[in-house]
Amino acid sequence: MSTRIPLPYSPKVLELFRNPKNAGPMEEATVKAIAGSPACGDMITLYLKIDEEKETIVRASFESYGCAANIAAASILTEKIKGKSLKEAWEITWQEISDELGGLPVIKYHCSILAVGALKRAIRKYYDDRGTRPEWLPEKPSREELQVLEEEKMIEYMYKKFGLQVQSGGKQSG
Amino acid sequence: MRWLTEYLETVDLRSKPSGCSQHPLVKLKKLINQLREGGAIRVVTDERVIPVKTIEVIAKKKGLSLEIVSREGNVVEVYLKK
Numbered sequence: 629m630s631t632r633i634p635l636p637y638s639p640k641v642l643e644l645f646r647n648p649k650n651a652g653p654m655e656e657a658t659v660k661a662i663a664g665s666p667a668c669g670d671m672i673t674l675y676l677k678i679d680e681e682k683e684t685i686v687r688a689s690f691e692s693y694g695c696a697a698n699i700a701a702a703s704i705l706t707e708k709i710k711g712k713s714l715k716e717a718w719e720i721t722w723q724e725i726s727d728e729l730g731g732l733p734v735i736k737y738h739c740s741i742l743a744v745g746a747l748k749r750a751i752r753k754y755y756d757d758r759g760t761r762p763e764w765l766p767e768k769p770s771r772e773e774l775q776v777l778e779e780e781k782m783i784e785y786m787y788k789k790f791g792l793q794v795q796s797g798g799k800q801s802g
Numbered sequence: 803m804r805w806l807t808e809y810l811e812t813v814d815l816r817s818k819p820s821g822c823s824q825h826p827l828v829k830l831k832k833l834i835n836q837l838r839e840g841g842a843i844r845v846v847t848d849e850r851v852i853p854v855k856t857i858e859v860i861a862k863k864k865g866l867s868l869e870i871v872s873r874e875g876n877v878v879e880v881y882l883k884k
């Protein structure tokens with residue numbers, strides 16, 4: 629018998645890992661953002677279809693290169709932000725996502741941070757592309773954006789140090 | 803890089819094979835060989851029939867990462883990622 633022990637995932641995480649919602653790319657997306665790096669094992673691309681007049685998220689989807697928790701976090705996030713205004717979506721925290729998943733193991737907190745970090749990057753990019761910034765959008769990066777950036781930088785640094793190649797998702801694209 | 807929608811296929815090693823070539827382990831091996839960077843497979847096994855150790859050996863040989871997602875009695879759910 630294997631000596632490996634599974635992480636204590638909640639039933640919600642397991643359900644969404646087995647049957648993720650909104651998985652897959654979205655060609656008609658208004659904006660997309662990548663967070664994480666395959667080198668560290670987790671990476672997510674988030675696609676948002678935005679009603680530009682109402683500044684509301686019409687639809688969201690994701691692609692994940694990650695663990696079970698990463699897939700579940702991205703899945704629940706894309707469900708949660710559907711129909712929300714960009715401001716409402718911006719206010720979502722990684723703790724909320726973790727809570728809605730029934731709690732994540734501590735070493736998997738970063739999966740929720742990654743999902744919310746990708747969302748915040750996408751929202752910021754949406755406004756950057758249009759050369760505007762609403763009052764509610766802080767000039768400085770949010771906690772999740774900073775944590776995602778730190779993780780990406782750390783992996784890049786380690787890969788450079790050991791002479792390996794890394795394909796980072798740190799840069800926004802769209 | 804391939805992504806979730808293309809790759810998350812499940813191989814149930816508990817299913818009864820109707821012949822050698824239909825054996826779920828053969829199917830698993832075929833899928834692993836076809837797996838590209840970023841691809842993943844979900845495997846469900848019964849430790850009494852095919853132990854996780856066997857999957858670990860295959861995964862190691864093929865350079866895949868392995869995560870045990872859940873365990874209920876002897877039934878184990880494994881996530882393999884390239």
